[in-house]
Amino acid sequence: MTRPVEISVPKAAGELPNEKFVELEKYIDNLDTTKGALIRILHKAQQIFGYLPMEVQLFIARKLNIPGSEVFGVVSFYSYFSTQPSGKHTISVCMGTACFVRGSDRIHEKLKEELGIGSNQTTDDGLFTIKDVRCIGACGLAPVIMVDDKVYGRVTEEDLPEILNTYRQKTIDS
Amino acid sequence: MTVYRTNILVCGGTGCVSSASLDVYNKFKKLITSAGYDKEVKIIKTGCFGFCEQGPIVKIEPDNVFYVKVNKKDAEEIVNEHIIKGRIVKRLLYKEPNSKRIIEKHQNMPFYKKQFRIALRNCGLINPEDIYEYIAVGGYEALGRVITKMNRDEIVDIIKKSGLRGRGGGGFPTGIKWEITKNNHSDKKYIICNADEGDPGAFMDRSILEGDPHNVLEAMAIGGYTIGADKGLIYIRAEYPLAIERLDIAIKQARELGLLGNNILGTDFNFDIEIKLGAGAFVCGEETALINSAEGKRGEPNYKPPYPAQEGLWGKPTCVNNVETFANIPAIILNGYEWFSSIGTEKSKGTKVFALAGKINNVGLVEVPMGTTFREIIYDIGGGIQGNRKFKAVQTGGPSGGVITEENLDTPIDYDSLSSIGSMMGSGGMIVMDDTTCMVDVAKFYLEFTQDESCGRCTPCRIGTKRMFEILTKITDGKGTKEDLKNLEQLSYMIKDGSLCGLGQTAPNPVLSTMKFFKDEYLQHVVNKVCPTGRCKGLAKYKIDPEKCVGCTACAKVCPVECISGKLKETHVIDQNRCIKCGACFEACRFNAVIKPK
Numbered sequence: 208m209t210r211p212v213e214i215s216v217p218k219a220a221g222e223l224p225n226e227k228f229v230e231l232e233k234y235i236d237n238l239d240t241t242k243g244a245l246i247r248i249l250h251k252a253q254q255i256f257g258y259l260p261m262e263v264q265l266f267i268a269r270k271l272n273i274p275g276s277e278v279f280g281v282v283s284f285y286s287y288f289s290t291q292p293s294g295k296h297t298i299s300v301c302m303g304t305a306c307f308v309r310g311s312d313r314i315h316e317k318l319k320e321e322l323g324i325g326s327n328q329t330t331d332d333g334l335f336t337i338k339d340v341r342c343i344g345a346c347g348l349a350p351v352i353m354v355d356d357k358v359y360g361r362v363t364e365e366d367l368p369e370i371l372n373t374y375r376q377k378t379i380d381s
Numbered sequence: 382m383t384v385y386r387t388n389i390l391v392c393g394g395t396g397c398v399s400s401a402s403l404d405v406y407n408k409f410k411k412l413i414t415s416a417g418y419d420k421e422v423k424i425i426k427t428g429c430f431g432f433c434e435q436g437p438i439v440k441i442e443p444d445n446v447f448y449v450k451v452n453k454k455d456a457e458e459i460v461n462e463h464i465i466k467g468r469i470v471k472r473l474l475y476k477e478p479n480s481k482r483i484i485e486k487h488q489n490m491p492f493y494k495k496q497f498r499i500a501l502r503n504c505g506l507i508n509p510e511d512i513y514e515y516i517a518v519g520g521y522e523a524l525g526r527v528i529t530k531m532n533r534d535e536i537v538d539i540i541k542k543s544g545l546r547g548r549g550g551g552g553f554p555t556g557i558k559w560e561i562t563k564n565n566h567s568d569k570k571y572i573i574c575n576a577d578e579g580d581p582g583a584f585m586d587r588s589i590l591e592g593d594p595h596n597v598l599e600a601m602a603i604g605g606y607t608i609g610a611d612k613g614l615i616y617i618r619a620e621y622p623l624a625i626e627r628l629d630i631a632i633k634q635a636r637e638l639g640l641l642g643n644n645i646l647g648t649d650f651n652f653d654i655e656i657k658l659g660a661g662a663f664v665c666g667e668e669t670a671l672i673n674s675a676e677g678k679r680g681e682p683n684y685k686p687p688y689p690a691q692e693g694l695w696g697k698p699t700c701v702n703n704v705e706t707f708a709n710i711p712a713i714i715l716n717g718y719e720w721f722s723s724i725g726t727e728k729s730k731g732t733k734v735f736a737l738a739g740k741i742n743n744v745g746l747v748e749v750p751m752g753t754t755f756r757e758i759i760y761d762i763g764g765g766i767q768g769n770r771k772f773k774a775v776q777t778g779g780p781s782g783g784v785i786t787e788e789n790l791d792t793p794i795d796y797d798s799l800s801s802i803g804s805m806m807g808s809g810g811m812i813v814m815d816d817t818t819c820m821v822d823v824a825k826f827y828l829e830f831t832q833d834e835s836c837g838r839c840t841p842c843r844i845g846t847k848r849m850f851e852i853l854t855k856i857t858d859g860k861g862t863k864e865d866l867k868n869l870e871q872l873s874y875m876i877k878d879g880s881l882c883g884l885g886q887t888a889p890n891p892v893l894s895t896m897k898f899f900k901d902e903y904l905q906h907v908v909n910k911v912c913p914t915g916r917c918k919g920l921a922k923y924k925i926d927p928e929k930c931v932g933c934t935a936c937a938k939v940c941p942v943e944c945i946s947g948k949l950k951e952t953h954v955i956d957q958n959r960c961i962k963c964g965a966c967f968e969a970c971r972f973n974a975v976i977k978p979k
Contacts (some may be wrong), residue, residue: 225732
């Protein structure tokens with residue numbers, strides 16, 4: 208999480224909408240002070256864009272008058288910040304100790320196998336992203352996975368296909 | 382103020398919310414309103430009750446009835462039977478797993494009986510989103526007393542005499558920390574609440590912030606007054622949205638009532654609090670790293686000295702205390718240091734909150750007096766090991782701590798006793814493991830965590846933990862040698878001695894501790910190439926019992942690599958060289974002929 212996964216800063220996959228930059232700029236301009244506010248601004252930027260590609264990082268750097276490397280240094284340090292867009296649904300597998308002791312590693316393996324992707328990767332259809340998270344605090348329900356904001360407790364390997372299908376079906380329905 | 386005849390308390394802690402307690406809450410709202418009882422019955426969303434295993438929890442007051450595992454449908458029955466007709470719904474009461482006894486009141490449950498609540502005293506009792514409920518239970522009285530009647534030296538004296546020590550893990554005396562920061566003169570000082578709870582499997586701080594946020598705000602104001610700070614920061618993990626939301630509400634309410642802001646309670650004391658979000662880095666629990674992160678930078682630790690009390694946030698004297706430490710302060714001021722220091726052991730006073738999890742019956746949050754033994758927590762409060770299996774070890778201190786085995790179960794828990802048996806208090810995670818847990822695998826799990834969370838600033842931690850993880854992986858893959866064990870130990874001491882901050886200095890602890898208490902298990906892995914629990918797949922050997930095999934071919938059919946041979950109605954054999962240890966044959970066999978590796 209804290210180690211830089213790639214040396215180069217990924218660029219955005221497509222054109223980023225201008226109104227999002229306007230929104231971000233307005234947020235920065237309205238802050239009482241930008242002193243010590245970089246992490247706060249990055250949180251906001253990720254909320255607006257969904258992720259932090261090179262263009263967004265550079266925009267913030269120019270706006271705060273700091274080197275782009277400093278922004279990237281912070282982005283790559285914290286696991287909460289992502290430089291890649293996520294899939295439609297993010298599946299967070301709890302890798303906390305309580306879940307581990309109750310077999311979350313098997314759930315993790317099975318999920319990767321089912322979706323054919325690794326951690327922090329997105330399926331080709333753009334539907335699912337797998338993320339490992341450290342303890343979401345629902346240890347009473349261990350092992351736990353979270354799809355977007357919904358928590359699934361006491362998950363077994365057999366439950367996974369059904370859970371995934373619910374979201375696949377939802378996409379088809381909509 | 383409206384007086385209600387009945388209160389329905391629904392747990393709104395993260396554990397219960399995860400098992401859909403908000404649906405239950407909404408259902409109650411709807412039912413009570415449509416039945417026309419909304420002027421008589423109040424529905425309150427509280428903080429964590431602690432008994433997460435049994436969630437969602439609903440408590441009816443003043444009847445003092447405690448319902449467990451309540452779903453939306455049950456809410457209907459509770460309203461129809463209990464609220465309207467006054468008949469308790471027996472089906473939803475807690476049933477003690479061992480004696481099968483039904484228990485109606487929570488204070489009679491073994492889970493609560495041995496607990497003593499100071500930090501958690503209001504959790505599950507009040508609505509955390511209503512400041513008046515906090516005030517009704519004595520909230521902000523301590524702050525009032527402190528800023529109108531006491532001078533700063535008196536407060537330091539009380540906290541020092543109470544014997545309160547930092548609950549974040551280190552155990553540094555809180556009174557001394559306050560005194561040092563107070564005595565450092567500066568035009569600006571800061572007080573920071575460390576809510577960057579990073580130990581995976583620990584959720585004490587989050588539950589306190591979700592269940593009783595004003596308690597922490599009040600304590601921070603008291604601390605701010607004492608050390609001479611007018612600004613407080615709460616550094617909290619971004620992964621705790623509910624706690625952040627409740628803190629936000631609490632801060633706004635406190636400002637509205639003039640309990641935060643300028644001229645608090647008509648005095649010349651000014652104090653305000655700001656929330657700073659972390660962004661997912663375990664090392665930020667270390668105070669100098671936390672301060673760097675709060676300044677918007679990479680959360681790397683600094684060399685100490687200078688300590689934050691000398692040069693902290695923006696180079697000014699800063700006092701950093703943990704959430705649970707703060708949660709004790711108002712109670713100490715109100716009840717006196719004599720009361721607080723009468724609880725606990727000689728050198729560790731008061732209580733400690735533990736997040737009890739893993740292979741235990743009653744997963745949840747427990748607060749016990751210092752000096753309680755592991756046996757009491759695991760067997761009396763925790764209700765013993767899940768599925769009546771055999772206890773193997775309990776880990777405290779998370780990735781910085783170590784394991785406690787059967788022989789030390791009767792150790793009274795305090796800071797010093799835990800260090801003396803090779804573990805540490807840590808922030809309060811307590812993970813129980815049974816005989817199906819492989820200790821090498823556990824050590825590997827923690828090292829996987831620390832090598833990933835190492836910030837990379839100092840070499841011993843950055844590279845050392847990675848090498849340790851690689852050696853452990855080699856061992857669990859069945860390729861380890863005795864030489865590896867030696868290297869592992871040597872590396873451990875090098876990392877401990879050479880690392881800059883607490884993360885690296887404690888990272889090898891889980892390995893050293895498991896190697897000390899489970900040497901045999903390590904040797905089994907490297908010498909005999911056997912994992913006694915069967916957890917390490919690289920060492921697993923599935924076998925077919927010729928006595929039991931009837932030759933039905935079920936196992937051969939499911940084997941994904943087709944390594945099982947044998948004719949119909951003849952004994953089958955597994956080719957060990959090709960077997961990938963997936964366990965499919967074991968699942969498929971209806972005659973118990975496939976022996977799972979032990």
